[in-house]
Every structure is written in structure tokens, then in C-alpha cells.
Amino acid sequence: MAVDNSVTPGQWLAKQIETSNPDVLRSMVKTMAEALMSAEADNLCGAPYGERSQERTNSRNGYRAREWDTRAGTIELAIPKLRQGSYFPDWLLERRRRAEQALISVVATSYLLGVSTRRVDKLIEQLGIKNISKSQVSQMAKVLDEQVEAFRTRALDAGPYTFVWLDALTQKVREGGRIINVHVLVATAVNADGQREILGLEVTSAEDGAGWLAFLRSLLARGLSGVQLVISDAHTGLVAAIGATLPGASWQRCRTHYLRNLLTVVPKSAQPFVATLVRTIFDQPDAASVKAQHAWVIQTLETKHPAAAEHLDTARDELIAFAAFPKEIWTQIWSNNPQERLNKEIRRRTDVVGIFPDRLAIIRLVGAVLAEQTDEWVEARRYMGLEALTKGRLRLLPGDTPPQNQLPQALTA
Secondary structure, three states, rough: OOOOOOOOOHHHHHHHHOOOOOOOOHHHHHHHHHHHHHHHHHHHHOOOOOOOOOOOOOOOOEEEEEEEEEOOOOEEEEEEOOOOOOOOOOOOOOOOOHHHHHHHHHHHHHHHHOOOHHHHHHHHHHHOOOOHHHHHHHHHHHHHHHHHHHHHHOOOOOOOEEEEEEEEEEEEEEEOOOOEEEEEEEEEOOOOOEEEEEEEEEEEOOOOOOHHHHHHHHHHHHOOOOEEEEEEEEOOOHHHHHHHHHOOEEEEEHHHHHHHHHHHHHHHHHHHHHHHHHHHHHHHHHHHHHHHHHHHHHHHOOOOOOHHHHHHOOOHHHOHHHHHHHHHHHHHHHOHHHHHHHHHHHHHHHHHHHHOHHHHHHHHHHHHHHHHHHHHHHHOOOOOHHHHHHHHOOOOOOOOOOOOHHHOOOHOO
């Protein structure tokens, strides 16, 4: 049922009196807010709800509930959903409320623990926070920790997760009276419905094989399955950890990070030429052409830049692993760029804190940000089409020739 965006005050008030509504003010605020949201959604669709029109560019897709704290009390609003894209009333509600609470909690905890007092006081003033007591911080942290822990330990039951992206961020934390660097490991994936999903996060002392091995094992224990390709930078020990925990998966080395590494063995004057040459590997129409172009680039570099040629030859399998999958998703799986965009969103929040008081504060803030991002991805359009995902799961390994009748009819027609 659509929310009516044409409210007649007299009729509305008469209806409230007839139904003996005990809270007229709260009901009035709810009705007016939903009417404004409905009108804005109609404007985005190009036509009113339920009306057929040639000018229509989108349509409604039900509602989602969202609590709104007002002076009249907490009101549960019905926010319109669209079939294409998403709608959110920024003028009425604040996005990522959970992440903002986490940020406030971390800053306040830092203050109570005596961390960078002058800096924290300035941050608190910028956030508009005044007179936060220890009990308020404790209660806020308790609620956030419960939400983040539930998110981090939930069952991964939306698989198979064909494609997984892994990355790590460095954060500063106080431990043992000194400031040290710790590493936040983050995993994202595409689930069976084609939606992006954040699988989990962990904080480790070192970004090494032991840390990645423990992290991947924890994901498997929660239900991670069906992984065909892992995309990441060349983190220490990561390839060995993938082989130990995901024996059926290939590793795609991020092309962006790899190119930066390759150019370090090339004179600065030759770097533009080498970079352009390497990029031609990814401009090919099919897997066979990708392999042939890779070999040609190596041959071309051997005379003047032998170190680069050897570097590229050594990275052959990890650099062109994407070519074993459908071409329509190559741009999504040959680099870690999607994860880098997520990292920017995380750093936007963690940079405010600077130095965390403890590891729990890192998990609280980063976990809240990731939980909010997952909520947004659920409402967004699919990241990958279902047909491409099906083809990706049916990729052929060298030497395999499955019977034709094992393929779905849609792929054999």
C-alpha cells in the first residue's frame, strides 16, 4: 500500500479523533514525513505511484522500515524503495548512524583513557559532544560491540561465494605504553545472488602468513564455500594461506598494484612506455589473446628491459588468472579497486581518531562502518549478473572436458 502524499489537514485530524489516537502529534509527524518522502520518490520515478505514464523512468518496490528519533518520540517511518537504484531521505535522516555512534564512542573512550587529550577535546567539540560520562560511553560501547560482534560472527550462508577480495589496512594503536602498527584484514565477496557482501574483519599484529591463515580459517568455519578466485595484492604469506585453506581457488594479483611493483625495476624515462605495453595485455577480446599478448610483451621487453621481462614472466599465472572466467566480468575481477574504494570509506572514519586506545576500539569503528556498507549493498543493484556467476562457477581447468549434458541448457543453447 502506497503512502498518501496528498494530505488534507482537516480530514486527517478528523480521522485521528475518530480513531481515538492517543498520540496525535507523533502520528502527525509520521504522516507528514512519509508524505514528503513519497512525493520525493514519485519525482525520482517521473510519475506518481501507480500511474501509467510515458515519462516514468522508475517504479516503486515496497518500503523499508527505519526508526527516527524525534522530540515526539521514536517514530517508525516507511521509506520508499525503488526497483532501480536506491532512495534515501538525506534531508530527514542521517546515513550510517551506527558508524557515527562508533566514532563518537571511540573518541570518547580515548578521552577517558587519557589519549592525546588536547586533540581529542578538539574532535569532541567538532562532533558537538558535551559532557559525556563514563557510564554513557560504557552503555554506547556495549550496544555497538554487540552489533559488531553479531555482524562479524554471522553465518556465511548466502554462498557459494565465487569471487573473494582480500586486503589489509594499517592502523595505529597504543599497547604496552607505546604506539604500534596493527593490520586490519578485510574480506569481501560476491554471493549467490550477485550482491557484494563483507565477509569479515580481523585485527592482527603482523600482515603475514599466520594472520591470513587464521583469518581464512575463521571464514571457512562460518560457512565460506565455493570460492573460485581470490583477488588481492601480493601480501606476505597470502598465496600460501589461500593454497592451504582454499585448494580449489586461483589467485588473481591486482593488476594496479602489480604495475606499480613492475615499474620499480624500470628506468623512470621508460616507465610510461612499459606501462602502456603491459596494459595491452588486458585489452584483448578472449583468453587465448590475453596469453598471446602477455608472451609478446615479454618478448618485446627482453632486449632493452630484461629485468622487467623476467618480472612479468614470473608473474604470468597470477596476473592473467582472470582470463579463465567470463569476459563480461573481467573488469570486476582483475584488480582490487573495489576493495580500495571500501578502504577509503574506512580511512575517512579512522583518520579522525588517528591513534586508537586499543584493538577493540578499531574493531568497533571499522566493524560499524562495514556493517553499514553491507546494508547499503543489500539495497543496491546486483554487482554481477547471475548468468556470469553461473559461467564463473563452471570455469574449465586445463585439461578438463566435462560432458556437454552437465552444462545448464541456457549455456549450451
